[in-house]
Amino acid sequence: MTSTMEAAESEQGLARVAQSLARWTEKWFPDAYVVALAGVFVVALAAFANGSSPKAVATAFGDGFWDLTTFTLQMAMVVLTGYVVATSPPVARLIDRLALVPNNPASAAGYVAFLSMAVSFLNWGLSLVFGGLLVRAIARRTDLRVDYRALGAAAFMGLGGVWALGLSSSAAQLQANAGSLPPALLKITGLLDFGTTIFTWQSLLMCAILMALTMVIAQWSAPKGEAIKTAEQLEVDLDDQPEEATPRTRPGEWLEYSRVLPILAGLMTMAWLIFQFLAKPALTVVSSLNGYLLVFLVLGLVLHGTPRKFLQAVTLAVPPTAGILVQFPLYAAMAAILTKAKGRGGITVSQHLADFFTSIGGGGAFAVVIALYTVVLGIFVPSGGGKWLVEAPYVMQSATDVHMNLGWTVQIYNVAEALPTLINPFFMLPLLAVLKLRARDLVGFTFLQFIFHLPVVLLLVWLLGMTFDYVPPILPASP
Structure with missing residues (x-):
């Protein structure tokens, strides 16, 4: 009994420290849009210090502001598309079945982390x-008493981990x-298909x-016994029953409630996908972002069954995209x-930064x-990746100068890009909306993941990077 109480007190103490950091972040860290906006002026000051004229900076800002329009929409x-597919009835039923698998609070946290x-x-x-x-x-x-905060943090590990x-x-x-690349x-860099980035054995092994690692930490750090805080204790309403569909009142609404058009x-999409695989290499088809989004969007339409239900899901999915829509133009301006x-x-x-990174030399350093x-x-x-447009010009130029494999350089960025999401709650917002929690409820657990992930990531990018050979960029033919 005493050991159980001591364990609970220890877990509560660790949670208190982590949540204190989260509260500090919430109090002092501004909105992500404000940070991006401030970043534009920091970059502008750096350009002025480099000797750029006000005209050159202002021209670059205005001309580059919409450089990422296509990528922003994507x-x-x-x-x-992710939201629409996840909230469809078939996926919702699958989720209910998957929820029956874990048999104790700790395994539930590791299980949620793995699936996410x-x-x-x-x-x-x-x-x-x-x-x-x-x-x-x-x-x-x-039949299972679980810590709602720990499970919520585990659900974020898909974004915070891999x-x-x-x-x-x-x-x-x-x-x-090529169409999305400035x-x-x-x-x-030329074009780098998935065979040179995410589908290399080194990247898959690192993943x-x-x-x-993430599953072990999630399971080990899940509160037990009296330290558990349930959704009920956190005053969270768990009712996920969908709203009743409004009845048809006009003949013109027939197609809105029909499955004919979605089918x-x-x-049509399935036929297009088959013809794409017949005509192009598989990696080229898989790495096409427009094709990827087409498949997911139509999949959401089919899974929801009718255009009316699909559009209701889309309406709920739009608010989480707001940050992307207003922030990415600022990243484009910074890059310009x-x-x-x-x-x-x-x-x-960017050329000065490229010279600095080049001076470091190649290899693990x-x-x-x-x-x-x-x-x-x-x-x-x-940024969720928009920052790549800010870093890529000088990072990839440096990689070329020191003969670092360009595909692995992209993966170094990718694996490191996930780490800050464990601290900064910006990308938790869609998840928090689903869970009906605050960032401070989760950051204590995600910060613990960050502490373990950082040294492991640095070790992996160093060791696995040694297995690559340098491949010169393959530039697309001029039109």
């Missing part, structure tokens, strides 16, 4: 919603699609190691100032420094 659609990471490899937006609904389904069980190593990686998707970056759209506003001697800020730089910048600029 990333917003990643979130929207597995789903995140396919779509990080889907992972957030799927994980949140799975946590709610487990919490509704009357999302950027999967198919919806913004940087990998960007590098594989011309200046395309000249440096597997991080998944195993036809599904068949860094790469286009020339200073003394016609040198841009380069990989570790790039990873650390990405982590630090990501804490202050939570």
